[in-house]
Amino acid sequence: MSNTDSEQLDEVTPNTPGVTPEPPAPKSRAYETLKRPLSEKELLNIGSVNLMIDDIHRMENEISSLKSFQDKFHEKDKSEAILKEKLTAYKLSEIAYNVSISMGALFIGIAIKLWDIEIYGKLSLGAGIILWLSGSAMKLGRMIAK
Secondary structure (H helix, E strand, C coil): CHHHHHHHCCCCCCCCCCCCCCCCCCCCCCCCCCCCCCHHHHCCCCHHHHHHHHHHHHHHHHHHHHHHHHHHHHHHHHHHHHHHHHHHHHHHHHHHHHHHHHHHHHHHHHHHHCCCCCHHHHHHHHHHHHHHHHHHHHHHHHHHCC
């Protein structure tokens, strides 16, 4: 079996393109001398077994604490996405309100100048009032909905 055959598919190695592996977590001092595979004779030693059992318990505790952090992360991530969507909708409604009020005021102002020219003054006044009322209704609707 070659070196690449023994690697798992999801394993990150130093030569994986585009990925920089994280530095290993600091190990306890009891494991500093265990930098090689243990033989069967060494595995029969009760001290080695106790160290491995302690390490397994420590890892299980770390996994359970990390799972709670993962759940909290997903909850916060969802709430952040919901708040972003609400903020986007709020911004768009504020823009629509400001545009309709401004355009309504503009049309009402133009209606004064165009009042004597056929029907344009009346149309401008009507459009301005409709825009101003629709903008006010949007704002009032948002205030009531809260």
